[in-house]
Amino acid sequence: MAKQFDIQQHVTDSIIEAMEAGTPPWRQPWTGSKAGAAFPLRANGQAYRGINTLMLWLVAGKNGYASPYWLTFKQAKGAGGVVRRGEKSASVVYYNTLQKEDDVTGEEITVPYMRGYRVFNADQIDGLPDEYYRPTIIEARDLGTEANPELDAFFVSTGAQIETTEAPEAFYHPARDVIHMPPVNTFHGAGDYYATLAHETIHWTGHESRLGRLTKGRDREAYAREELVAEIGACMTCLTLGLTPDFGQSGAYVEGWLKALRDDKRWIFTAASAAQKAVDYIATNPICHREAA
Known part of the structure; x- marks a missing residue:
């Protein structure tokens, strides 16, 4: 039966x-x-x-x-x-x-x-x-959140191409090699904006022309691993920039893959190592050094 x-x-x-x-x-x-x-x-x-x-x-x-x-x-x-x-x-x-x-x-x-x-x-x-x-479009609201010129300069200095449109989506597009961000004034706070941008910038480091983490035809586990790398790397980047990362959300990412962590005790070490390499890549990027100089 x-x-x-x-x-x-x-x-x-x-x-x-x-x-x-x-x-x-x-x-x-x-918002939006x-x-x-x-x-x-x-x-x-x-x-x-x-x-x-x-x-x-x-x-x-x-x-x-x-x-x-x-x-x-x-x-x-x-x-x-x-x-x-x-x-x-x-x-x-x-x-x-x-x-x-x-x-x-x-x-x-x-x-x-x-x-x-x-x-x-x-x-x-x-x-x-x-x-x-026809999609239901929930209009983004102008919350008055303002950009931080110094943080903007840092992310520009990474060399990543960052485009901003009214589309309420944040993502990294590997084929175009572009980070898309919604307008900063639609975020609940500047910290949320730069933490999100940090997450997408870590994804950007995984392009085949950089650290080569983003392989074609990734399965669910590979996707999960990359999300964990991006979240850990975003936390590291936020701390480097003097921002307070959202450990609550980051913890949720880690918790979500407890089974994978239990199945392979090296999994979290691999993800953390990849995240560190991504953060180091951003910090040692020649464009960053030129900006700092």
């Missing part, structure tokens, strides 16, 4: 995984978003509520879905769409109650129950009407 799918365990495991990874999609130090943190919507435009909101946030953030709409296979077909072959569905929960007779008293009682069902994001479906593909 097939083992029954435990929706409660699935929900719990998914949330724990995201929290341990330290990167739940609703957690970011800047064009995916992930938007309230997920049913096919009819009604917003999901409660645990379903959290679950679909997790899936959207992990996969980069921009559309807020989620449809069952049947709903997608009814709207003229076709789920692309190989796409994986997300689990959501349906709550309701039923009336039954109490086994002891014989009285009619109300019993709550829930069942899981599967949905696909509109970004996984071809052929839907255009409105399903």
Whole structure:
């Protein structure tokens, strides 16, 4: 007999995984978003509520879905769409109650129950009407956070190409060899901005023309290792610059890979060593020396 799918365990495991990874999609130090943190919507435009909101946030953030709409296979077909072959569905929960007779008293009682069902994001479906593909854009807010000229000069001196646009995303793009940052005034604080920039700059050092950590076709463990390297390196960089790193978030990254650490006791040493090399690379970059001179 097939083992029954435990929706409660699935929900719990998914949330724990995201929290341990330290990167739940609703957690970011800047304002504005064009995916992930938007309230997920049913096919009819009604917003999901409660645990379903959290679950679909997790899936959207992990996969980069921009559309807020989620449809069952049947709903997608009814709207003229076709789920692309190989796409994986997300689990959501349906709550309701039923009336039954109490086994002891014989009285009619109300019993709550829930069942899981599967949905696909509109970004996984071809052929839907255009409105399903429009991302929900949460406008970034000007919080008045100001740049620090000395810290700006330091990061410019690394030689990294840093571009800033209104897009509410912070990332390093290996193919273009460019760091993208949202505007500093959309961050909750200057420390958050420079800690984020430090994290992306550590990724930048991993380019094949520098320290060569970023290999093509990385699996999940390789990706996790690089994130840990970037987070440790960002903490080191922040301390070097006189900033207070967010050890709470960094701790979450470390905690998220406890299994890998237990499986290989050298793993954390390797990551820390790679982080130190990245920090040293930045510090010994000829451009930095020219700036210092």
